[in-house]
Amino acid sequence: MTIAGCTSASLNGFALCQAVRDITSAPILFLSCMDDEEDKIRGLMAGGDDYITKPYSLKELAARVYAQVRRSVMQGFIIDHHQQSLTAGNHVIPLSQKEFDLFLYLLGNPGRILTPDELYREVWRTGKPDTTNSVAVHIARLRRKLDEVGHLVGSIETVRGEGYEFQPRSEARTRL
Template sequence: MTTTYRLLAVDDEPDIQRTNKKYLESRGYRVDTAACASEALELLHDNSYDCILLDVLLPDLSGFELCAAVRALTSAPILFLSCMDDEGNKVEGLMAGGDDYITKPYSLKELAARVYAQLRRNAMKGFSIDHSQQILTVNGRAILLAQKEFDLFLYLLGNPGRVVTAGELYQEVWHSGKPDAANTVAVHITRLRHKLDGALGSIETVRGEGYRFLPGADVWGGVRR
């Protein structure tokens, strides 16, 4: 990255907080932390952040309540990190003003990819993501994706220009080790390419290695890895 992005991570579990902070800082981010909603709001009044990570179960306010308060202060993307994996919780988080929702346990690679995807999205022109409906909008054109196609796109979005193997994609998107990983990924890549039709760039097949997403220069803004 050529710019140091500043993140705010709000979680009352010290071990999770330390692990996330250490990993994200190793990826070049500056990370401030808070253990409750009141600490988070104090930091938000005094500082500007590029992305905010919110746990849902906090000691003073719920993450959903905090999200509504945060939205009064900043339009920075908000990423929920929660052990609550019910669909209703996810919808509530997105309706409260969140931009994405990850359920615990998650891999640190996925966390970094989702954070980076939010930063990239903020730099895009004519592009938006509706997480609740799995719809991408590109210059007024709506692209509806199936759930796994959507999850696959988000992972590629968070790893632009990097070759990712079929095994990595299967592990991070399907969270499984089934032996047909390569074929399943290939089928979904083909469907995703067809639906995107070059609208956001290209998904290259790197023979013998995997896949690489190359964003289109006419859609993306100035954020660089």
């Protein structure tokens, strides 16, 4: 198994945290029996948002999870899978199924240029498109919907002749 250059021999909670932190700003909580101060510092420096040692109470765990979610909501935006919507600030933006799937794929690949063929293959899951117009139309619709909250979320940039690139707002944190 390889995650961001980590082999299974070197993969531990700290390495996994660093690899995950490279691709998301979602809150990461360590639950560990390693209660040495150095381990706690190492976990937080690896990108963890909190470090809880065993034994812990479920009430404490719930309170710490709630605190992380509260911080995420206050600093970023919320993606509601059930409602297929994006909430940023005071704006709730309903998305069609394809817009929602497209946004999730873009969000999962920040700063990476994605070709229309790749987007079609990964979001529509029907192979190579007859035309890339479907992707362009859905990107345009998604951009229009994100216009009012782009400053809170980020933007979808066109890379001429190559595809699209999602540029997340650097301070945004997401709750999925």
